[in-house]
Amino acid sequence: MRWFVLRALGERVAHELAQLLAIGVRVFGDEFGERLVAFVEQAFAPAFDVVQNGGIAARAVAVFGEHGTDRAERVVVELAHLLGEELVLALARDVRGDRARAPHFLAQVVVERHVRELRFAQVRQSFGEAQHVQRVAALLAAARAEEFGIRVIGIHFVHEFFREQTVNSIVIDKDTSSADLDRLAQIAQDVVALARAKGASASDVAASVDLGLSVGVRLGEVETVERTRDRGVSVTVYFGQRKGSATTADLDPKSIEQTVEHACAIARYTEADPANGLADPALLAKTIPDLDLWHPWDITPEEAIRLGVEIEEAGRSFDARINNTDGAAVQVGAGMTAYANSNGFIGTERGTHHSLSVALIAEDGAGMQRDYAYDTVRRASDFTSAGSIGRKAAERTVARLGARRLSTRSCPVLFVPEVARSLIGHFLSAVSGGALYRRASFLVDHVGKSVFPSWMQIVERPHIPRGHGSTAFDSEGVATRDSDLVKDGVLARYILGSYSARKLGLQSTGNAGGVQNILVATGADDFNAMLKRMGTGLLVTELMGQGVSLITGDYSRGASGFWVENGAIAFPVEEITIAGNLREMYSNIVAIGGDVDPRSHILTGSILLERMTVAGE
Numbered sequence: 199m200r201w202f203v204l205r206a207l208g209e210r211v212a213h214e215l216a217q218l219l220a221i222g223v224r225v226f227g228d229e230f231g232e233r234l235v236a237f238v239e240q241a242f243a244p245a246f247d248v249v250q251n252g253g254i255a256a257r258a259v260a261v262f263g264e265h266g267t268d269r270a271e272r273v274v275v276e277l278a279h280l281l282g283e284e285l286v287l288a289l290a291r292d293v294r295g296d297r298a299r300a301p302h303f304l305a306q307v308v309v310e311r312h313v314r315e316l317r318f319a320q321v322r323q324s325f326g327e328a329q330h331v332q333r334v335a336a337l338l339a340a341a342r343a344e345e346f347g348i349r350v351i352g353i354h355f356v357h358e359f360f361r362e363q364t365v366n367s368i369v370i371d372k373d374t375s376s377a378d379l380d381r382l383a384q385i386a387q388d389v390v391a392l393a394r395a396k397g398a399s400a401s402d403v404a405a406s407v408d409l410g411l412s413v414g415v416r417l418g419e420v421e422t423v424e425r426t427r428d429r430g431v432s433v434t435v436y437f438g439q440r441k442g443s444a445t446t447a448d449l450d451p452k453s454i455e456q457t458v459e460h461a462c463a464i465a466r467y468t469e470a471d472p473a474n475g476l477a478d479p480a481l482l483a484k485t486i487p488d489l490d491l492w493h494p495w496d497i498t499p500e501e502a503i504r505l506g507v508e509i510e511e512a513g514r515s516f517d518a519r520i521n522n523t524d525g526a527a528v529q530v531g532a533g534m535t536a537y538a539n540s541n542g543f544i545g546t547e548r549g550t551h552h553s554l555s556v557a558l559i560a561e562d563g564a565g566m567q568r569d570y571a572y573d574t575v576r577r578a579s580d581f582t583s584a585g586s587i588g589r590k591a592a593e594r595t596v597a598r599l600g601a602r603r604l605s606t607r608s609c610p611v612l613f614v615p616e617v618a619r620s621l622i623g624h625f626l627s628a629v630s631g632g633a634l635y636r637r638a639s640f641l642v643d644h645v646g647k648s649v650f651p652s653w654m655q656i657v658e659r660p661h662i663p664r665g666h667g668s669t670a671f672d673s674e675g676v677a678t679r680d681s682d683l684v685k686d687g688v689l690a691r692y693i694l695g696s697y698s699a700r701k702l703g704l705q706s707t708g709n710a711g712g713v714q715n716i717l718v719a720t721g722a723d724d725f726n727a728m729l730k731r732m733g734t735g736l737l738v739t740e741l742m743g744q745g746v747s748l749i750t751g752d753y754s755r756g757a758s759g760f761w762v763e764n765g766a767i768a769f770p771v772e773e774i775t776i777a778g779n780l781r782e783m784y785s786n787i788v789a790i791g792g793d794v795d796p797r798s799h800i801l802t803g804s805i806l807l808e809r810m811t812v813a814g815e
Contacts (some may be wrong), residue, residue, distance in 0.1 A: 201542070203759065206218045206380065210506060216239055219559055219724055225757050226615050227318055228340060228498050229695065233323065236512050238397060239644060242726070246279065246614075248296065248382070249352070250445055253479075259717060261512045265565065268680070271445065273806065277462070280795055287786055290591075291792050293601055294640045300550075303546045306555075318438060319347055324701060330778065331761070332408060338545060342689075345488055345506075349737070361667050365779040368810075369529075373461060373646045373744075375492060375494075375532075375548050377509070378407065378534055379534050379536060379546040379548060380546075382405040382407065382534060382535070382536035382546065383536040383538065383544055383546050383589045383654060384404075384540035385403075385405045385431065385449065385536070386403040386404070386405045386431075386536045386537065386702070387402075387456075387536075387538050387544060388405040389405075389431060389454060389458060390538050392403070392454070392458050392522040392539050393433065393458050393461070393462070393540070394540060395414070395436045395456055396435075396459065396462050397437070398435035398436060398437060398438040398462060398465070398540075399436055399438055399460065399587070399690055400435070400475065400476050400539070400540045400541075401433065401435045401436065401539065401540050402433075402434050402476060402537070402538065402539035402674070402675075403431065403432065403433045403434075403535045403537070403538050403539070404431070404432045404539070404673070405429075405430070405431045405449075405535070406429065406430055406533065406534065406535040406536070406538070407428070407429040407533070407534050408425065408427070408428045408429070408531070408532070408534075409531070409532045409533070409765070410423045410424075410425070410426040410427075410529065410530060410532070410535040411424070411497070411499065411502065411529070411530040412425075412426070412427075412528070412529045412530075413502040413503055413505060413506055413509050413512060413527065413528045413529075414506065414525050414526070414527050415506040415525060415526050415527075415688050416523055416524070416525035416526070416618070417510075417523060417731075418507055418510065419520075419655070420503055420513065421525060423499045423502075423622050424504070425499075428447070429447060430445055430446065430447045431446050431449065431454055431461040432444075432445040432447065433445070433457055433458055433461050434461065434463045435462050435463065435465050436474060436475060437457070437465045437466060438470060439465065439470040439471055439472055439474045439475065440465045440468050440470050440471075440474070441464075441465055441468060441471065442460075442461040442462060442463065442464030442465030442466070442468060442470070443461055444458070444460040444461040444464065458697075464509075465502075465701065466746070471702035472700070473701045474611075474697070474699075475541075475696065475700075476540070476541055476674070476696070477541075477674040477675055477676045477678075477695075477696045477706055477710070477711055478696070478705070478706065479541045479543075479709070479738045481676045481677060481705070481706055482541065482671070482675045482676060482677065483543070483545060483671035483675060483676070483677035483678075484669055485670075485784065486533045486545055486546075486547070486670040486671065487661060487670055489496060489540065489662075489663055489664070489665070489668045489670065490576075490663040490664050491548065491549035491550065491576055492532075492548045492549060492550055493550045493577035493578065493579075493662060493669060494532055494550055494666075495530045495552050495578040497528075497530060497535065497578070499524075502528040502530070503528075503614050504555070504683055505528050505584055506525075506526040506527065506554075507526070508584045508585065508728070509526040509528075509554060509555075509556045509584045509585075509587050509588045510523055510525065510526040510556050510588060510590070511594075512584065512585040512586075512587070512588025512589055513526075513556055513558045513571075513588035513589065513590075513591045513592040514558070514592075516588070516589055516592030516593070517560065517595070518594060519560045519561060519596060519599065520558050520559065520560045520596065521559065521560070521561055522556050522559040522561075522566065523557060524554065524557035524558070524559065524570075525556070525557065525560060526554075526556040526557075527553070527554070527555045527556070528549075528553075528554055529550050529552065529553045529554075529555075530591060531550060531551045531552065532548070532549070532550045532551075533548065533549055533550075533551075534546070534547070535547050536673055537671070537673070537770050538597075539674075539675060540565070541777065544677040544805070545670070545671050545675055547669060547670065547671075548801060549576065549658065550574075550576055550577070551574065551666075552574065552575055552576075552577075552578050552581070553573065553574040553575075553583065554572060554573050554574075554581060554587055554714060555570060555571070555572035555573075556570060556572075556590050557569070557570040557589060557591065558570070558592055558595045559595065560595045560596050560599055561599075562593075562599045562600065563652065564600050564601075565599075566596065567595055567598035567599050568598075569594035569595040569598055569602065570591050570594070570595075570598075571587050571588070571590040571591035571594060572797070573738070573797065574588055574664070574773065574797050575586075576665075577664060577665075578662040580664075580794060580811045581616050591767060594739075594791065597760075598758075598771060598772075599770070600769065600770060601758065601769075601770035601771055601772040602769060602770070602771060602772070603773050603774060603814045603815050604771050604774055604812055604813050604814035604815070605812050605815050606810050606811075606812065606813050606815070607811075607814075608811050609734070609735045609736055609809065609810070609812060610732045610733070610734070610735030610736070610738045610788070610806065610807065610808060610809060611737075611738060611776060611806075611809075611810045611812075612728060612729070612732050612735060612736070612737050612738065612762070612804055612805070612806045612807075613738050613804060613805045613807070614725075614737065614759075615791070615793055615794060615795035615802060615803050615804050616736065616741065616795050616797070616798075617738055617739060617741055618790075618794070618802050618803070618804055618805040619798055619801075619802050620741060620769065621780075621783070621784075621800055622716065622800050623807060624658070624746055624753075624780055625641075625649070625656075625780070625784065626693060626716065626746050626800075627639075627748055628640060628641040628712055628751075628780070629641050629644070629692050629693055630690060630692070630693045630694075630698075630709075631693060631694040631695060631698020631699065631701070631702065632698055633693060633700050633748055634692060634698065635698055635701035636704060638748060638749050639748050639749065639780060640748065640749060640750055640751035640780065641689065644689050645689050645690070645691060646688060646689065646797045647688065647689060648687050648688050648785075649687065649688070649689050649781075649784055649785070650684055650687040650690075650784050650787060651687050651785065651787055651796070652685075652687040653684075653687070654684060654687050654718075654719065654720070654787065655682070655684060655685060655686070655718075655719035656681055656682075656683045656684035656717070656718050656748060657680065657681065657682050657683060657716075657717050657719075658680065658681050658682075658713060658716055658717075659663070659680050659714070659717055660678035660679065660680070660708075660714030660715060661680070661717045664716050665714070665715040666712060666797070666798055667714040667715040667716070667799025667800065668801040669711065669714055671697075671708070672695065672706075672708045672709060672710040673710045674695060674696055674706070674709030674710040674711075674795060676695075676696070676706050676708040678708045678714055679708060681693045681707070683716070686757040689727050692707065692727070693707060693712075693713055694707045694709055694710045694713070695709055695710030695740050696710060697710075699773065713799070714799065715801065716800045716801065716802075717797050717801045718790060718800075718801065718802035718803070719790070720790045720791060720792045720794060720803040721789055721790055721791060721792055721803075722792050723789065723791050723792055724791065724792055724793055726792060726802060726804060727791070728789065728791040728793070728803075729762055729765050729766065729767070730765035731765075731788070731806060732765070732806055733761055733762075733765055733790060734762060734764060735761075736757075736759060736762070736771070736774075736776070736810075736812055737759045737761075738757050738758075738761075738776065739758065739759040739760065740757065740758045740759065740760040741755045741756065741757055742755060742756035742757065743755045748778070750779070750782045751779045751780040752779055752780075753773060753776075753777060753778050753779060753780050753783065754776070754777040755775065755776060755777075756773075756774070756775055757774050757775065757776045758770070758771060758772040758773070759771060771814075773814070774812055774813065775812070775813040775814075776809060776810050776811070776812055777810065777811045777812075777813060778807075778810045778812075783807055786807055786808040786809065787805060787806070787807060787808075788806040788807065788808050789805075789806045790802065790803050790804070790805055790806075791803035791804040792805075
């Protein structure tokens, strides 16, 4: 028996841990403070020869214990653990007896499922981030490992709670995000204090956890079911105006301390930069409003699979020419972040993002075409129906059949909303601090100058309830606020964080980490009215390639869409290139439609340009 144990858990432990996902183990991360783990039987059972009806050989073991006057013993040894979370398992003594005793050994250390479920809520509340690691050693005794001649001398958990579930029963059954945010905030504050103790004159820390479920189906069959859980701590320290940064995905106190030490070492050997430093304390957020961003979607993988099948089937049944698919996807996401700095700021935010999508393939005598449809929301109840997403994808795909090329010409171009926002995105990049202080933008020194037609307005609204870009403070803790970006066609300000602002001799605009919700003022015309307004020209529904230079403004990208004649779609087109210069394109915008696409933080309708060059045959 000793040979089997040492071979499986000694010589091969690192290999097994690295390979478990590849051989069938799925790790499903749930709420912060909880991981749902589903194991297959093959991983370690061959070494012990103890596969049983209850799946004991494939279960994990976690150790839970006392807090205050409550005692919640849970022993669930986890034979599969991500290497990045630093599970260290070693055997100091033999497992006495022959292989026949192995099932008895495992059965004794696994607490029955109904007992675990009964005590789970108490245990989750029992554990604090700082106390968790210190209690592990004491809890090992409660596991009664000595009865079997085993001493586990290193099981390193970092705020990870485990319970086993079958794939079909995994569900976020309780929202503990408020408590989890408090724990993240405490970690961030503790790291700031640690950086100060290491000699840093200033520091800031971001601690985050991101959870997700992703299900993919194709042709009515399940392709992927994946539960993700990412976490990390990012620390930046300053020694005067010398800066060092480091990150870790391990919340173990020793690992965090090493990360701080690495950041300090980097700072000590870098050159001083006068622009380095924390945000101006006067600009930090004083209040953090509730922006209605947190809407966890309690959906099981089984339910998500059914939903994906429904979306795909709605598209496949729409038209007989749809004979294949790239699959449908259901994605559930949630994230929590705490930010703290040595100026005394501490802020926490949480948010959810969910999406449904499908891509279909149709074929006729002229060839095959592919298109897609999707929806993305903060709150699952805001989704359009599954059937409508599938049918929209089908309509778009079938409409592309028989696509042809155009001869080279100059003509009006209408960008549909989901493509039009890329034009606004190029503008945002060109007025962002990083490009400006490097003088790598065609809009350098353009504040106060006309960029768009005089009727055009672009504003930033960071506090829209359930907005895709809504936030109360930027990544430096600076309060976000409503402000004009373009007023009457004139550039009103740049997009700056503290560093780029200092490089330019300006003040942060609360955009460290990027822009929030961008609203482009629209007209009253719906999509059909915009087609009629264009008359004859090119409708662009898809762009390809990255042929955009922010330095010169030159624009050249592959495109596909439809040729429009007399305000009506005539035929689909493909394999064309549209070209121009962004400076001229922006000044020659004719109209912006009222058909705003709400699925992004850039909210715009379709954009009609007076003229562009279209290169084809």
